[in-house]
Amino acid sequence: MSVDEIYIKANIKAVHDWPKEGVVFRDITPLLQQPKPFRMVIDALTQRYINHEIDRIAAIDSRGFLIGSVLAYNLNKPLILVRKKDKLPPPVISESYELEYGTATVEIQKGSCNKGDKVLIIDDIIATGGTMMAASTLLKSQGAEIMEAAAIIDLPDLNGSTRLQNLGIGVYSLCAFEDEN
Numbered sequence: 001m002s003v004d005e006i007y008i009k010a011n012i013k014a015v016h017d018w019p020k021e022g023v024v025f026r027d028i029t030p031l032l033q034q035p036k037p038f039r040m041v042i043d044a045l046t047q048r049y050i051n052h053e054i055d056r057i058a059a060i061d062s063r064g065f066l067i068g069s070v071l072a073y074n075l076n077k078p079l080i081l082v083r084k085k086d087k088l089p090p091p092v093i094s095e096s097y098e099l100e101y102g103t104a105t106v107e108i109q110k111g112s113c114n115k116g117d118k119v120l121i122i123d124d125i126i127a128t129g130g131t132m133m134a135a136s137t138l139l140k141s142q143g144a145e146i147m148e149a150a151a152i153i154d155l156p157d158l159n160g161s162t163r164l165q166n167l168g169i170g171v172y173s174l175c176a177f178e179d180e181n
């Protein structure tokens with residue numbers, strides 16, 4: 001593990017049995033409350049993508065907005081909002097999916113991207129990968145190519161990153177929590 005990874009992980013809190021029994025919720029609030037680890041996250045993602053060919057950044061509602069919007073500003077790229085159901089004005093397209101602790105629907109506005117656009121998807125965490133997959137389905141339906149799906153945290157035990165990779169979507173995360181500790 002790199003020094004940055006150790007530091008980022010140390011600023012993410014494990015909340016056991018929330019929002020339901022058996023779930024270990026990875027809370028990024030401590031990381032956001034301190035400039036140093038938050039800057040580490042943004043700087044690491046900026047460095048990774050600064051020389052990549054990216055046309056747009058898609059950030060996922062709501063924790064993904066916190067990272068995706070700052071990254072879009074740093075990289076000077078247009079931002080696409082992947083929002084929870086009924087938040088965006090029409091015309092929208094929708095995709096439903098399973099979460100670790102429920103079900104959800106995400107939407108993007110029609111015309112959010114152009115055919116052939118290379119889109120980087122950003123969220124705080126990849127758990128089952130359902131949210132990233134739904135976002136990718138919506139973006140692809142508009143003709144986009146998914147350049148990569150990136151998050152602060154990967155939970156490999158929930159297989160989300162593997163499921164995304166099996167669909168041909170490249171995945172990048174800054175840290176992983178391998179078990180329930």
Ligand SMILES: O=P(O)(O)OC[C@H]1O[C@H](OP(=O)(O)OP(=O)(O)O)[C@H](O)[C@@H]1O
Nearest residue numbers: 061062063099100126127128129130131
């Ligand atoms: O890989 P998955 O199993 O799809 O889970 C990851 C998603 O779950 C959380 O979002 P949540 O729906 O809890 O919303 P929030 O960001 O508004 O808290 C998280 O922010 C990711 O978007």
Ligand SMILES: Nc1ncnc2[nH]cnc12
Nearest residue numbers: 024025026027100125127
């Ligand atoms: N274990 C978890 N911690 C934080 N956010 C999540 N989203 C889905 N699973 C999660």
